Every structure is written in C-alpha cells, then in structure tokens.
Amino acid sequence: MYDIAIIGAGINGCSVAYEFIKEGKRVIIFDKEGIASGGSGAAGAFVSPKFSKAGELKEMLHSAFLYSYDFYDKNFPQNFTKAQLVHIAKDEADDEALHIYKQNTQLPLQKIPIDLQIQLSEDAKKREYVSIDAGVVDAQRVCNDMVCGAKFVKEKVETLIFDDDFWVINESYSARNVVLATGAYDMLIKEPYIKLRGVWGHRIDITTTIQNPCSIHQYVSISPSDEGKIAIGATHNVHFHPEKNKEAYDIEQGRAELLQKAAKTLNLENVEVIQDYMGLRSGSFDYLPMLGSLVLSNETLLTCKGSLHVKKPDYSEYVYYPNLTMINGSGGYGFVLAPYLAKILTEHILHGKKISERISPARFFARWAKRR
Numbered sequence: 001m002y003d004i005a006i007i008g009a010g011i012n013g014c015s016v017a018y019e020f021i022k023e024g025k026r027v028i029i030f031d032k033e034g035i036a037s038g039g040s041g042a043a044g045a046f047v048s049p050k051f052s053k054a055g056e057l058k059e060m061l062h063s064a065f066l067y068s069y070d071f072y073d074k075n076f077p078q079n080f081t082k083a084q085l086v087h088i089a090k091d092e093a094d095d096e097a098l099h100i101y102k103q104n105t106q107l108p109l110q111k112i113p114i115d116l117q118i119q120l121s122e123d124a125k126k127r128e129y130v131s132i133d134a135g136v137v138d139a140q141r142v143c144n145d146m147v148c149g150a151k152f153v154k155e156k157v158e159t160l161i162f163d164d165d166f167w168v169i170n171e172s173y174s175a176r177n178v179v180l181a182t183g184a185y186d187m188l189i190k191e192p193y194i195k196l197r198g199v200w201g202h203r204i205d206i207t208t209t210i211q212n213p214c215s216i217h218q219y220v221s222i223s224p225s226d227e228g229k230i231a232i233g234a235t236h237n238v239h240f241h242p243e244k245n246k247e248a249y250d251i252e253q254g255r256a257e258l259l260q261k262a263a264k265t266l267n268l269e270n271v272e273v274i275q276d277y278m279g280l281r282s283g284s285f286d287y288l289p290m291l292g293s294l295v296l297s298n299e300t301l302l303t304c305k306g307s308l309h310v311k312k313p314d315y316s317e318y319v320y321y322p323n324l325t326m327i328n329g330s331g332g333y334g335f336v337l338a339p340y341l342a343k344i345l346t347e348h349i350l351h352g353k354k355i356s357e358r359i360s361p362a363r364f365f366a367r368w369a370k371r372r
C-alpha cells in the first residue's frame with residue numbers, strides 16, 4: 001500500500017512526488033510512456049515570470065517564479081542553468097506593456113549585454129525590452145531526479161477504483177491518495193465540467209556558429225548557447241492533437257516556422273537542426289491552473305440542488321471524490337508553476353491547508369452547474 005499514487009510523470013507529477021518523498025511518504029508514480037515524455041519532455045523549460053501589465057495569472061506567475069527559481073537553484077542546481085533573460089516586445093502594444101511592467105516591477109532589471117546587442121536583428125533592437133536574472137531547467141533530468149525514491153511504473157492507468165478506504169489502480173496497486181497529473185493527454189476521470197485545451201508545441205535544438213549569452217523571448221524563445229547548441233521553441237498549434245489527428249504532424253513545417261521566427265530576433269548563422277521535441281501543453285479555459293479535489297458532479301447536483309444557482313456558491317457544500325486531487329492546466333508555464341503548486345497541494349493533502357478557490361477545479365463545476 002502506497003501513501004500516494006501519482007498518474008503522469010511530467011513536471012507536475014514529478015514535483016508532487018518530490019514533495020511527498022521529502023515528507024518520508026511511500027510514493028508510486030505511473031506514466032504510460034516514461035518520465036517527462038509528454039509536454040514536459042518537449043519544453044524549453046525556461047523559468048520566467050509573465051511580462052504583462054496586470055492580472056491574476058501574472059500575479060500568480062510572479063510568486064511562482066520567485067519560489068521556483070529558488071527551488072531549482074537550491075534542490076537541483078545540477079539541472080538548473082542561471083541565465084540572464086531578455087524579453088523583447090513584439091509590437092507597439094507590447095512595447096507599452098513592457099514599459100509599464102518595468103515601472104512597476106520589484107525585480108532588479110538588467111541591460112542587454114553588448115555581445116548580444118550586436119547580434120540582434122534591426123527590428124529587435126528598436127523594441128522595448130525587459131531583462132532580468134532567470135533560468136532554464138534541464139527538463140528530462142530534473143523530472144528523473146525528482147522521482148528518485150519513488151516507485152516508477154511504466155504503465156497506462158486504465159482503472160481507478162475506490163475500495164472502502166483506498167484506491168486500487170489497474171487492479172494491481174493500492175494507495176490512500178491519488179493525484180491526477182495527466183496533462184492534456186488523458187483525463188482518467190470523466191467529469192463534464194473538466195475541460196482542458198491541448199496546445200501542440202514543437203521545439204528544436206540547433207547548432208550555429210554564433211554564441212548567444214542569454215535566454216531571449218520574442219516571437220519564440222531562444223536559449224543561451226551550450227557547447228555550440230541552442231534550443232528554439234516553441235510553436236503553438238491548436239489544430240494538431242497526437243491522439244485525435246489522422247494525419248502525421250508536419251515536422252519540416254514546424255522547423256521552418258521556428259527558424260523563421262527566431263531569425264526575426266537574432267542573426268543566426270550556419271544553422272543545422274539536430275533534434276526535434278514535440279508535445280502538448282494543457283491549458284484551462286480561464287488560463288489559471290487547476291489544483292485540488294474533484295467534485296462528484298452527479299452527487300453534488302442531487303445534494304446541493306437548491307444552492308447551485310446562487311451568485312457566490314459555497315464550494316465546501318459540494319461532494320468530492322475521496323482522497324483524489326488533480327494538478328493540471330499550467331499552459332506554457334509548467335516549469336514555473338509545478339514546484340509552487342506541488343508544495344500547495346502537498347500541504348493540502350497532508351495538513352488540510354486550504355487551496356485558493358481561484359485555482360480549485362470546483363470553480364468549473366460551479367460554472368457548469370449554473371449553465372445547466
């Protein structure tokens with residue numbers, strides 16, 4: 001019997017595993033493909049805040065950035081490269097947003113280093129930019145290191161049955177708690193109010209004769225040079241889904257798009273693509289992550305009949321799956337959010353600490369129930 005079973009070994013599942021292992025708990029983690037094989041394996045894994053004017057997601061990402069930067073630096077320095085980040089505006093509206101960001105941020109601002117300045121395109125040089133100290137994670141390695149101490153099972157989870165006081169997984173494993181960290185690939189528990197948007201992304205590693213000292217974000221993200229290698233990512237394709245499309249993904253087209261966008265920022269020379277990475281990001285429909293317990297919709301519709309249409313529903317009245325939570329919907333910020341959310345989820349499961357209603361999956365139940 002395990003204390004916790006985690007389904008999905010992307011950065012979200014692995015971060016939760018890490019927190020539970022640290023607490024001395026028995027952890028089992030499943031993935032149908034392998035560790036960091038979904039969106040997490042494809043990610044450039046830049047750790048940065050969101051450079052917009054204002055908003056709930058921006059505020060959360062700011063806190064998550066500060067937390068996760070320290071987290072990777074302290075716990076996984078071997079998998080974390082500190083690098084100056086240069087975020088360049090794409091257009092005039094972006095110029096204004098970055099200008100406002102710079103006036104309001106508490107983060108120490110940097111200047112673009114001269115050796116990068118001379119390599120930027122003419123368009124990029126004219127634009128507003130924000131530069132701060134940030135970092136890049138080695139996605140594959142960090143996920144592998146995080147689950148050291150857990151039992152990893154390469155298996156698709158097909159069945160989850162609650163038997164009295166514990167969950168039985170694939171009729172073979174049992175655990176007191178289950179965390180669903182399945183990204184955009186599969187939602188094992190089918191509830192009508194849980195809807196996630198899968199956005200396909202393609203990233204490439206290239207060799208080039210130029211040296212880039214910084215992480216650069218403009219039309220795409222460009223990593224600092226690492227032994228002559230630079231990562232460029234990522235495309236945002238809402239039409240392709242590996243489990244739904246009949247036609248294969250067009251890799252050549254994806255490469256061309258990435259190189260064309262990168263060339264709008266940086267004068268790249270003698271480029272050769274050496275590796276492709278692809279995967280799905282998983283986003284919620286209000287862009288905030290989904291963290292916490294899942295509402296049992298049929299049971300809640302029956303028990304809360306009279307109070308489902310009130311302006312401010314009381315989520316504590318809802319009926320929830322026992323000892324079952326989810327961590328998902330991180331969109332393009334999984335590596336920024338995962339350590340921060342995993343900590344919150346662990347404190348919730350082990351010590352009953354409340355999770356903000358703004359990121360609780362129950363908010364989607366409340367909206368869905370009202371619309372019915």
Ligand SMILES: Cc1cc2nc3c(=O)[nH]c(=O)nc-3n(C[C@H](O)[C@H](O)[C@H](O)COP(=O)(O)OP(=O)(O)OC[C@H]3O[C@@H](n4cnc5c(N)ncnc54)[C@H](O)[C@@H]3O)c2cc1C
Pocket residue numbers: 007008009010011012013030031032033034036037038039040041042043044045046047155156157158181182183184185186187188199200201202203221233234235277278279280281282327328329330331332333334335336337
């Ligand atoms: C190209 C690209 C570039 C990106 N760049 C960045 C970036 O620079 N910075 C950043 O912070 N974020 C970035 N992201 C986003 C980030 O990768 C995601 O937010 C993050 O990977 C989400 O992690 P996850 O653990 O929720 O999902 P995933 O990594 O997708 O993991 C889910 C796992 O669940 C497994 N699974 C699903 N169902 C089952 C089942 N029934 N049984 C067993 N296993 C199952 C899947 O095999 C998969 O491995 C990028 C994403 C992409 C695609």
